[in-house]
Amino acid sequence: MPAPPPKSFPEPPAEKKALELGHAFTPRFDREGLIPCVTQHADTGEVLMFAFMNAESLRATIDTGFVHYWSRSRAKLWRKGESSGMSQAVVELRTDCDQDVVLARVRIGAATADGAGGVAASCHVGFPGCFYRAVEGEGLKIVEQRVFDPEKVYGGA
Amino acid sequence: MPAPPPKSFPEPPAEKKALELGHAFTPRFDREGLIPCVTQHADTGEVLMFAFMNAESLRATIDTGFVHYWSRSRAKLWRKGESSGMSQAVVELRTDCDQDVVLARVRIGAATADGAGGVAASCHVGFPGCFYRAVEGEGLKIVEQRVFDPEKVYGGA
Numbered sequence A, B: 001m002p003a004p005p006p007k008s009f010p011e012p013p014a015e016k017k018a019l020e021l022g023h024a025f026t027p028r029f030d031r032e033g034l035i036p037c038v039t040q041h042a043d044t045g046e047v048l049m050f051a052f053m054n055a056e057s058l059r060a061t062i063d064t065g066f067v068h069y070w071s072r073s074r075a076k077l078w079r080k081g082e083s084s085g086m087s088q089a090v091v092e093l094r095t096d097c098d099q100d101v102v103l104a105r106v107r108i109g110a111a112t113a114d115g116a117g118g119v120a121a122s123c124h125v126g127f128p129g130c131f132y133r134a135v136e137g138e139g140l141k142i143v144e145q146r147v148f149d150p151e152k153v154y155g156g157a
Helices: A016-021 A055-064 A150-154 B016-021 B055-064 B150-154
Strands: A034-041 A047-054 A068-071 A076-079 A088-095 A102-108 A133-136 A139-142 B034-041 B047-054 B068-071 B076-079 B088-095 B102-108 B133-136 B139-142
Touching: A034 B047, A047 A055, A047 A102, A047 B034, A055 A068, A055 A076, A055 A088, B047 B055, B047 B102, B055 B068, B055 B076, B055 B088
Parallel strands: A034 A102, B034 B102
Antiparallel strands: A034 A047, A047 A068, A068 A076, A088 A102, A088 B133, A133 A139, A133 B088, B034 B047, B047 B068, B068 B076, B088 B102, B133 B139
């Protein structure tokens, strides 16, 4: 049985002050129907990743309590963790002043036992978050520890 | 005397592994020449704001140690704090696995004495960061404290 169509979001108000200080959640999607999402660990504050949502994935995130993104490369709804087991449970969802970005504050779900060995991580490269390299001079330096082997989790894809 | 043209960034490598685990900083700008930037307070971990950079603003950020964005609405290089006094000093600049996002970890410069009253903030609405509202049910709730009066800082614009 197909799911009922998700509730849409209301139109943004015309007045800037209402958009910035109001209590209506009126997310503003770009021309491609997307809104950027910054995902942060709710306990440590680490910025884990950045991805896009469309209205369907934002609605699924709110309704299920687990972060869903829109995969631009695969053009599909993407429940984070559906392949890796490392799902993101929403602790708090925020939006910014002009409501064209969302911030998902999350905890990372337990990974599959034979995959990441119970390690809570978010980045497919094997680090807890995607921002594991810092700019130094004209180059990059890895400043975080790798915590799982992607070949074991994703089967070497 | 006009400044010399900024050094450009090298082309991204063709190989995914080099992009993800290499030590060359090869930021990937989108079709419009922009790269998203997440800005986080280096001490508290608070996500302060989200904006875009182009190659010129990313280069200016690296070379000056102060965050520069590209203002899409004004189509100009934007040194954060140039109006408000609330500049962002770079503590660390990171990039993500596929180098199409940057994370600026910053401290906020002292505000002008007669403006924000010395309050360190980043959002033009008067909050420390832009993500001052959380989604609750179908609405939004303000979950942070306003710390300055925008009319005093920006002259009621």
